[in-house]
Amino acid sequence: MFEGLRKRLRGVSRKLGDDIAESGNAQGTGQVPPDATGTAGPGISGQPGFAGRVKVLITERELVISEKDVSEALAELEMILLESDVALPVTDEIISHVRSGLVGKHRKIGDKVDDIVIDALRGALLDVLGPGFDLARYIEEHERPVRILFTGVNGTGKTTTVAKVAYFLKKKGYSVVIGAGDTFRAGAIEQIDVHAQRVGIKIIQHQQGGDPSAVLFDAVQYAQAHHIDVVLADTAGRFHNRANLMNQLDKIRRVMKPDLIVYVDEAVAGNDAVIRAHEFDKTVGADAVILTKADMDSRGGAAISIAHTIGKPLMFLGNGQGYEDIIPFSPEQVVSELLMEAPDA
Ligand SMILES: Nc1nc2c(ncn2[C@@H]2O[C@H](COP(=O)(O)OP(=O)(O)OP(=O)(O)O)[C@@H](O)[C@H]2O)c(=O)[nH]1
Numbered sequence: 001m002f003e004g005l006r007k008r009l010r011g012v013s014r015k016l017g018d019d020i021a022e023s024g025n026a027q028g029t030g031q032v033p034p035d036a037t038g039t040a041g042p043g044i045s046g047q048p049g050f051a052g053r054v055k056v057l058i059t060e061r062e063l064v065i066s067e068k069d070v071s072e073a074l075a076e077l078e079m080i081l082l083e084s085d086v087a088l089p090v091t092d093e094i095i096s097h098v099r100s101g102l103v104g105k106h107r108k109i110g111d112k113v114d115d116i117v118i119d120a121l122r123g124a125l126l127d128v129l130g131p132g133f134d135l136a137r138y139i140e141e142h143e144r145p146v147r148i149l150f151t152g153v154n155g156t157g158k159t160t161t162v163a164k165v166a167y168f169l170k171k172k173g174y175s176v177v178i179g180a181g182d183t184f185r186a187g188a189i190e191q192i193d194v195h196a197q198r199v200g201i202k203i204i205q206h207q208q209g210g211d212p213s214a215v216l217f218d219a220v221q222y223a224q225a226h227h228i229d230v231v232l233a234d235t236a237g238r239f240h241n242r243a244n245l246m247n248q249l250d251k252i253r254r255v256m257k258p259d260l261i262v263y264v265d266e267a268v269a270g271n272d273a274v275i276r277a278h279e280f281d282k283t284v285g286a287d288a289v290i291l292t293k294a295d296m297d298s299r300g301g302a303a304i305s306i307a308h309t310i311g312k313p314l315m316f317l318g319n320g321q322g323y324e325d326i327i328p329f330s331p332e333q334v335v336s337e338l339l340m341e342a343p344d345a
């Protein structure tokens with residue numbers, strides 16, 4: 001996951017560290033008397049004596065990181081983020097956060113520069129990734145059944161994600177019903193029916209061509225009558241500029257009254273996913289985002305940008321085709337993986 005970005009971040013953080021360390025060496029050799037070996041004795045006229053020399057050494061051993069030390073590596077970091085499809089405003093935010101985390105910082109000669117650099121990068125990434133969304137906690141804190149509507153464009157992984165989330169919640173001990181709300185695409189009802197059988201979850205379905213609002217209304221009624229904890233509503237893929245399909249989604253929203261609208265897109269779509277999420281949020285609303293196919297995404301741009309850009313948290317990352325292949329989004333974990341030292345392969 002995001003291994004291309006990880007490698008490039010590792011490269012640029014080394015460069016940042018090296019540039020800062022090199023400038024420290026230059027300051028050190030330029031200002032500390034070369035013969036300051038600690039020999040006692042009277043000072044040569046115009047030169048500090050032993051005590052003076054020690055003082056110089058001590059004060060000179062604390063260095064301040066300057067803009068000049070970091071500007072080249074930050075320009076490189078900016079290119080890396082943009083080439084990894086991190087949205088421009090998010091890239092700007094990260095750069096300015098790293099810059100303010102480094103420039104003006106006092107450090108002692110001998111402090112590990114790498115730690116200072118990694119701390120600055122970690123802070124910047126955590127800041128843009130936001131807090132994530134804990135679905136189990138949400139369910140605990142809300143009236144049951146919790147109704148969750150999944151939306152998004154065609155083929156991004158909505159149906160698979162509904163099955164994965166159902167499996168995830170079932171393992172946590174929640175009862176779940178799935179509503180087969182894609183009555184539009186041929187084969188869609190059979191597809192989700194097979195998933196539901198495999199993960200052992202009750203499914204409510206109507207005929208193909210029927211009104212998806214009616215199916216999802218029935219799913220909610222079933223959940224209420226049987227004290228089911230969560231309703232997961234699949235829907236047909238659609239683009240935000242298709243007015244009739246968006247009106248249909250609006251009707252679903254009015255009839256089903258979802259507690260959460262989850263926008264599903266693929267991490268591999270990069271900045272397109274961010275733009276689409278924004279459009280869906282404007283048209284039907286979005287409370288959280290799931291990015292699928294993170295296992296196929298080397299660049300990581302959408303995962304880094306989406307929450308900050310649309311102001312909605314990331315809930316899960318999909319990382320494979322199996323039912324287990326879904327990870328609750330943890331900003332700390334993603335940042336640790338991005339910044340972890342691993343052998344260059
Ligand atoms: N590698 C990988 N493939 C995934 C992931 N999630 C879904 N897929 C695959 O993506 C393809 C499309 O998944 P669907 O769940 O049918 O997508 P959808 O959004 O429901 O598609 P429509 O209903 O046609 O809009 C399938 O082949 C899935 O197996 C993931 O996290 N990783």
Ligand SMILES: [Mg+2]
Binds near residue numbers: 159160182188234
């Ligand atoms: Mg589908």
